[in-house]
Amino acid sequence: MRIYISGLYSGTNPQPGIGITRSLRQAYPDATLVGVEYSNRSSGIHWTDLDELWLQRPWEELNLDAYANEIREVLESGALWISGFDLEIMWLASLFPEGHRNMLTPPASALRKISKPAVEAHKGLPVRIPPFISTEHSDWDIHTFCRQHNWKVWLKGPYYEAVRIASWDAFEIFRSTLARAWSTEKLFLQTHVSGYEESVCFCAYQGELVEAVYMRKRELTEEGKTWAGDVTEVSEEFLAPLRRIVRELNWSGGAELEMVRDTEGQLWLLECNPRFPAWIHGSTIAGRNLPAMLVERATGVAAQKAEAVSEEFTRVVLEVPVRSQFPLPPLPEPFPGGIGHSLKHPSGSLALAERLGKLNIIQTNGNGNGNGHKGKAEKGEPQIPSSFINDLKAYDVNDMETPAWLFLESTAQSLFKSAQGLASRLSTSFVKVTNGYSIKTNPDERLIKLALESGFLAEAISLLEVQKALKVGFKPEQVILNGPGKWWPEGLLPKERLHAVFCDSLADIRRVAASMERGELQSKIVGVRLRTPNVYSRFGIPVDTPKALEKLVDAIELLPRDSAFGIHFHMASSNIGVAQWWHLYESMLRWCRSIESLAGRPVEYLDIGGGWFPDDWHTEDDDRFTSAVRRAPEVLRNVRQIISEPGKAIAQPSMALAFRLLEFDETEEEVKEAVVDGSIAELPMHFFQPHRILHRDAQTGEWRPLKRGKTQLLGRLCMEHDIVARGVQLPAGARVGDVLVFCDAGAYDRSMSYVFGRG
Numbered sequence: 001m002r003i004y005i006s007g008l009y010s011g012t013n014p015q016p017g018i019g020i021t022r023s024l025r026q027a028y029p030d031a032t033l034v035g036v037e038y039s040n041r042s043s044g045i046h047w048t049d050l051d052e053l054w055l056q057r058p059w060e061e062l063n064l065d066a067y068a069n070e071i072r073e074v075l076e077s078g079a080l081w082i083s084g085f086d087l088e089i090m091w092l093a094s095l096f097p098e099g100h101r102n103m104l105t106p107p108a109s110a111l112r113k114i115s116k117p118a119v120e121a122h123k124g125l126p127v128r129i130p131p132f133i134s135t136e137h138s139d140w141d142i143h144t145f146c147r148q149h150n151w152k153v154w155l156k157g158p159y160y161e162a163v164r165i166a167s168w169d170a171f172e173i174f175r176s177t178l179a180r181a182w183s184t185e186k187l188f189l190q191t192h193v194s195g196y197e198e199s200v201c202f203c204a205y206q207g208e209l210v211e212a213v214y215m216r217k218r219e220l221t222e223e224g225k226t227w228a229g230d231v232t233e234v235s236e237e238f239l240a241p242l243r244r245i246v247r248e249l250n251w252s253g254g255a256e257l258e259m260v261r262d263t264e265g266q267l268w269l270l271e272c273n274p275r276f277p278a279w280i281h282g283s284t285i286a287g288r289n290l291p292a293m294l295v296e297r298a299t300g301v302a303a304q305k306a307e308a309v310s311e312e313f314t315r316v317v318l319e320v321p322v323r324s325q326f327p328l329p330p331l332p333e334p335f336p337g338g339i340g341h342s343l344k345h346p347s348g349s350l351a352l353a354e355r356l357g358k359l360n361i362i363q364t365n366g367n368g369n370g371n372g373h374k375g376k377a378e379k380g381e382p383q384i385p386s387s388f389i390n391d392l393k394a395y396d397v398n399d400m401e402t403p404a405w406l407f408l409e410s411t412a413q414s415l416f417k418s419a420q421g422l423a424s425r426l427s428t429s430f431v432k433v434t435n436g437y438s439i440k441t442n443p444d445e446r447l448i449k450l451a452l453e454s455g456f457l458a459e460a461i462s463l464l465e466v467q468k469a470l471k472v473g474f475k476p477e478q479v480i481l482n483g484p485g486k487w488w489p490e491g492l493l494p495k496e497r498l499h500a501v502f503c504d505s506l507a508d509i510r511r512v513a514a515s516m517e518r519g520e521l522q523s524k525i526v527g528v529r530l531r532t533p534n535v536y537s538r539f540g541i542p543v544d545t546p547k548a549l550e551k552l553v554d555a556i557e558l559l560p561r562d563s564a565f566g567i568h569f570h571m572a573s574s575n576i577g578v579a580q581w582w583h584l585y586e587s588m589l590r591w592c593r594s595i596e597s598l599a600g601r602p603v604e605y606l607d608i609g610g611g612w613f614p615d616d617w618h619t620e621d622d623d624r625f626t627s628a629v630r631r632a633p634e635v636l637r638n639v640r641q642i643i644s645e646p647g648k649a650i651a652q653p654s655m656a657l658a659f660r661l662l663e664f665d666e667t668e669e670e671v672k673e674a675v676v677d678g679s680i681a682e683l684p685m686h687f688f689q690p691h692r693i694l695h696r697d698a699q700t701g702e703w704r705p706l707k708r709g710k711t712q713l714l715g716r717l718c719m720e721h722d723i724v725a726r727g728v729q730l731p732a733g734a735r736v737g738d739v740l741v742f743c744d745a746g747a748y749d750r751s752m753s754y755v756f757g758r759g
């Protein structure tokens with residue numbers, strides 16, 4: 001008996017070749033085990049159970065046709081082949097589309113049905129697939145996906161590699177790194193599932209399930225790989241559908257279904273690997289030698305029975321002698337641009353991926369729209385609200401000096417109007433719902449004026465902002481003062497009564513109490529801002545220890561009783577995610593109730609801050625704001641007014657930024673780089689959120705959104721990081737001098753833009 005085994009890499013993220021070899025050696029002491037490798041850097045080639053080595057040229061140099069013929073001869077001679085390397089398995093499947101009796105790997109059609117992330121073949125198993133989105137969607141949709149899933153997402157490559165993503169700029173960087181490394185744009189984002197990691201490993205021959213085991217990870221490496229585990233039986237609930245699927249796929253070879261069990265006990269399928277897992281010898285230790293059972297089924301040669309030694313296994317690190325024919329190579333040169341797997345694996349996965357991609361052999365995650373994700377967009381084209389285009393038509397861009405800020409008037413009007421409408425619809429005779437416009441978000445007078453006309457209060461974080469609100473027409477009794485620096489600059493505090501003042505610290509409470517006692521400050525409401533427990537914030541007064549709570553309650557005692565008491569909290573849902581924000585809201589309501597009873601001050605006013613991304617704020621298909629408003633008086637029985645303080649939710653869509661294409665090679669078929677006259681100085685939020693970009697056809701005047709593509713838009717600044725868009729496509733007719741409009745720039749892009757590079 002002669003068995004070829006590939007996938008011998010044996011670092012901290014190992015391939016299964018060594019485990020397969022050990023298990024086969026135990027069952028077939030006299031078999032000839034041949035190790036197959038593509039790099040002399042794979043330490044597994046020195047494993048003593050291997051009788052022979054078949055070391056190939058690296059994948060980038062290998063003559064694939066000649067190698068394929070040699071493999072055919074090997075199989076025809078009666079030898080078996082067990083692959084431990086996914087990409088090799090895909091290539092082998094292209095050589096043997098219908099399989100080969102001695103090739104113990106699955107056929108091509110089966111591989112397509114287990115490809116990530118949808119894993120079509122999971123149907124019938126008691127598992128679910130975590131929501132995902134292909135990165136071929138528009139950046140706008142991808143950002144939505146991340147917010148909706150609380151920024152607990154993984155960026156995954158089509159074959160290996162997963163990077164945890166917590167912010168937009170990290171996403172942009174890793175997307176381009178992974179795309180370059182694996183020569184594909186077909187990456188995807190998938191939500192993180194918290195829970196315990198479990199696997200079902202099985203082997204099958206020509207569609208017949210031979211054996212399956214269930215493994216729970218009991219110890220993990222930093223990369224999340226198994227270091228210890230226990231192996232038991234697979235439940236019949238799982239086995240029955242698995243048997244059917246194996247038959248439908250006509251599976252041959254080993255396989256592993258990697259899953260996470262969440263706190264409610266639901267299993268989530270992360271991937272289905274077309275090979276044995278690296279811990280496979282752990283199963284042999286538990287008395288189930290899957291590689292041997294596979295070989296026994298394929299050849300009819302009885303394997304020596306495996307003795308169950310223990311249900312639990314763990315790993316150790318071993319030193320083994322280096323084979324004298326294969327002395328250690330010199331240290332490798334660092335591979336630039338690789339991360340994780342692609343950096344560490346010496347077996348040429350990246351090179352093989354590139355070759356297979358060119359040969360059209362590998363199937364990537366072209367299955368587009370993830371489950372649970374709405375908003376399909378063809379070729380990454382973002383949806384543009386029609387009011388943007390209508391507002392843009394009011395501008396004569398031909399003679400416009402760029403970069404230029406464009407106020408989208410009807411868009412802004414309708415946003416304020418719908419906020420006003422919602423507040424009045426939600427108000428009852430007991431609880432009034434009011435909007436406050438956050439001035440700092442964009443202090444443009446046109447927006448402040450719209451806020452005034454739409455029944456908003458003005459929310460200010462400095463006395464200069466208060467003065468600006470008064471100048472536009474607000475009365476002091478319509479002003480809310482908030483934040484840690486609100487008394488700056490001295491001497492600008494209005495004499496009249498304000499609507500509300502929220503204290504940001506214990507010292508601030510004492511200052512406010514004293515100033516009110518002296519008659520310098522008058523306010524209908526005085527209150528406190530609470531620091532959110534569990535979610536880091538530098539603002540507000542902490543409540544998360546008994547001591548801190550006691551100090552707060554004592555300080556509240558100082559606040560005059562002839563003003564009403566209120567509580568404010570603010571945490572940007574655009575950063576922590578929408579679901580998490582609502583969870584926080586519930587918890588804040590309970591904190592408010594504790595403070596109410598401990599301080600003996602009814603909470604009559606609740607101010608829930610801003611921080612919403614426009615698309616997440618009071619959307620039509622999400623009536624959670626309504627339920628939040630209904631919920632508040634259930635927990636806080638004295639509440640009379642609920643104030644919401646949208647800043648960017650309203651301001652962000654209200655302005656756009658016009659740039660001009662300064663230079664690109666118009667003769668190039670696929671433009672890689674184009675320079676614009678704008679920069680990150682005008683788009684400081686570029687690192688935190690995407691912007692939908694429109695191109696204006698100079699001939700027809702038509703506005704079209706940019707799709708996903710291969711062009712980078714380089715800013716005019718001489719700064720390495722001044723790249724205002726990555727992965728977009730200029731339309732075919734684009735010319736130097738054309739106008740591009742970056743939408744969604746009306747919030748902090750506008751207010752925080754700076755003057756740079758203008759002499």
Ligand SMILES: *Cc1c(COP(=O)(O)O)cnc(C)c1O
Binds near residue numbers: 440459482483572610
């Ligand atoms: C900044 C701010 C807001 C508005 O936040 P956005 O992120 O612009 O929505 C609301 N309330 C307070 C107290 C703020 O400081």
